[in-house]
Amino acid sequence: MSFIIRSAQHDDLNQLVDLAKQFNLLNLPGDKKVISDKIDRSQQSFEGKLPKNQAEYLFVVEDIEEKMVVGSSLVIAKHGSEEVPHSFFKIFKRDHFSQDLGIGFIHQVLRFQLDFDGPTEIGGLLVDKSYRRRPEKLGKQISLSRFLYMGLHPEKFEQRVLCELTPPLTEEGRSEFWEALGRRFTGLPYQEADLLSQSHKEFIESLFPQDDIYLCLLDSKARLVLGRVGEATKPAQHLLESIGFSYLDEVDPFDGGPHYGANTSEILPIKYGRRLKVSEFKDAAYKEQGLVATTGDEFKVALASADVRGQEVALAPKVRQLLDIEVGEEIYMSPFNYNRGR
Template sequence: MSFRVRPANPDDFDAIYEMAKLTGGGFTNLPADKGTLVSKLAKSEDAFDKVEEVQGNDCYIFVLEDPAARVIRGTCQVFGQVGVTQAFYSYHLSTLTQWSPELGKTFRNQMLTLTTDLEGSSEVGGLFLHPAMRAGGLGLLLARSRYLFIRQHRERFGDRLLAELRGVMDQAGNSPFWDALAGRFFDMSFPEADAFNAVNGTHFIAELMPKSPIYVSLLPDAARAVMGQPHPTGRAALRMLEGEGFAFDRYIDIFDGGPTVVSRTDQVRTVREAVAEKVVEVGDGGSMKMLLATGRLKSFRACLGEVRRIDNEGLALSADTAALLEVREGDTVLAVSR
């Protein structure tokens, strides 16, 4: 495989901007706004340059590249901590059970409560793979490379990791959940609000939303049907997250109703199972494929590599794999089964 994941740099702007224009909206972390993307790349540069191995309000942006062809076909992000400079709001879906002796009936009502429960968590997000490349395991590489980076820099991330998935919307970009709830309090459509949030952040609108619990039964059927459901294009991403150990804990996005899934950071499969291996040979990698990573901060590289185990000494890598990772015999790589 000729693709690898590496930290983004300002020279990647054009490729990232072109991918942002392909998202179709709803990707708050990847807006098709040049000024915002320039600022995000600058913030990412600062994060990779940071010397202190401590958790902070950092954003790390990565790209999926074919270095030989000099093309970029994907991107993803990791956030060190949410809710630091702006409150991180979610709706939590709960059940209120009430018993009426006079009627002899039990009534169960679902409620949406505005909460900042997830404040202080780290987040994985902003994952986008070019439509022409959605085959061959590249999405898996892009997604799981983030967990290897977290493993390499564990002190920079919290004990809880979350991922927000885009909610359901129609072909015009309208969200049934927004139209039924938040849209009733603001004079803007969901596409307008989405564009505003991508550039200015969610804080302004979130602060003006009603703080009282919302009875789900008061919402129209169209809104109730999409609560906690990912956009159809995000179902594969949800399956990958669930395979890593993330679970839906009844938190949903306050704008489009998409699901938020969470996991203890150290229990994420790739974080938990990755082990350090010595590169003892470069040449014939064999037929076994593993997810590999090496390097720290701006030197971080990850790829799906061809490897062969040599007794208890370490791994033999194919020449192509070693070139993608920029490693030689005697170096160490993080390795985890595919």
Template sequence: MLVIRPIEPEDYPALYTIAEESGVGFTSLPLNEEILQDKIATSKESFAKNITQPGEENYLFVLEDQATGEIVGTTAIVASVGMSSPFYHYHRSVVVHASQELGVHNKMEVLILCNHYTGCTEICTLFLREPYRSGTNGRLLSKSRFLFLADFPERFSNKVIAEMRGYSDENGQSPFWGWLGENFFKIDFARADYLVGMGNKVFIAELMPKYPLYVNLLSKQARDAISQVHPKTKPALRLLEKEGFKHVGYIDIFDGGPTVEAELTELNSIRNSRLKVARIGDVAEDEELYLISNRGLENYRCTIAPVKVLEHDRVLLSQQLADALQISEGDSVRIVAVDGYYRERYRL
């Protein structure tokens, strides 16, 4: 059984391995021991804080295979972005160049540098190791965050965003950055990606063009990459779109990948989730699959398993599931159906 839980200091070697495997373009996990250790420490502090409104907390989770103890994935939630350092995007807009005398009326697409998402909650750092990319594992890694948001809304903003990894080729080269970097930065994509992951964003403010970029002046390769996602990111984007996330014209300033947004209370997994009282007993394997969490904070646990919904707001769980969630009979849990999929169709 795979279970989501908060990261612990002893998970550092696994986090470093994930950072290695994620490759160029996965900005939030740079290959740097100090930064990764700091992320773990910040996460521990965030879970332990008594919060009444969102600040700069960063909640980092891991996906653990309980049969082996192996860490097979990670994901995170940033409570409020852009509070201590600028959070940049390009916004796709249209300007009109017209002359009544000449009979000319041209619509031109432009990219405008902005900080419009400052203060929003960001879901990020989603990575599932290759051998586990099957069944409901991706859904668990993605949707587990929404049950956490549902139980602790005071810790998060009303608007939730996700920056999707932009398109890059088999050599890790971003055609969008290829044009932007060549003309304004004179450093390659891997170097820029690493600097941002290290928290060094000063060069953006220093070198980024302050005026709108006319899209028709970009190379064809750069234009084609705008709002496109990395091939390995497409499944994650589809999951978010099913939750209600939409792309409304904001893109990453490095790889041109889309940023999607949604209102926290409108997310499908939150709207459709229900609080139940746990009963423990025998559960048939062909019962419907549910995403289920223990509603904990520092001891948060979430997984996908077959459960039986009973009358009077009760739900029947197996003893194995109760142990995995660290709950007892009578405890409160939050559940939501997993898109109508059933256990026999997936490996849990």
């Protein structure tokens, strides 16, 4: 079975809507108008027609044989500007000590922050439920492939990358953290506030407390989920950690979900990405597995076995055909598997 990762096209609209409806992602909802607009924005972004603070790149993974879009991922080139700042709670520690009692406490506090010069953000990671747990590891492929595009075009992105991970929610989709904090300051239910925040940020800045909030004053259920990752999101967390992301001691102001981040140049698919010239070797042994990306106008990626020798690489004819690559052309290749000690 053959899979290819590429930029989203308008022909993908109906399949992308069906895919998004399987899930409930805020930055990729199952709404035809929203996804159509995202494809428009993505195409303009790939063509270099939008400024960085408006650019979004939508990638899809296609099952070539079935002609089916079975996964997606998204990169927001800049999340946080003067017009629309990025908001979060930073977690700090504060020491309190009583000389009279001879005892002290280290308290965790939340401090509301706004970033007017924000990082690049990744999100929108979806894999069709019927394609999960396949040996091709499609979730990993679609997640890592976007970093190859970033490695090829560093000028289009920021020097830091952020990922907001989903925390544990109740069976009804409610956030205990929001109930304990956000709802008290806005009067809004969680889903409504989170949806509103996608297009309107002013109410967050105006209504959220500017003073430090002591965590010990929050409901125990809210403290329990703060900075935690929901079960369904743990594979994404582990993948991010394996390529250089770490917890930033920052959480989402709505649901308390953890923010993970990394310096762009230190993310392993970018750090180990290489431009190589496609060649043919008589005795080619395709022992190295990696993600291979085209470097021309049309961005495409496939998981491939390769024989790398210096600045040259031999790829199986099937892979060259899949990516429409000729001998003598340049490709960009990154490893698919990373050892922590690499």
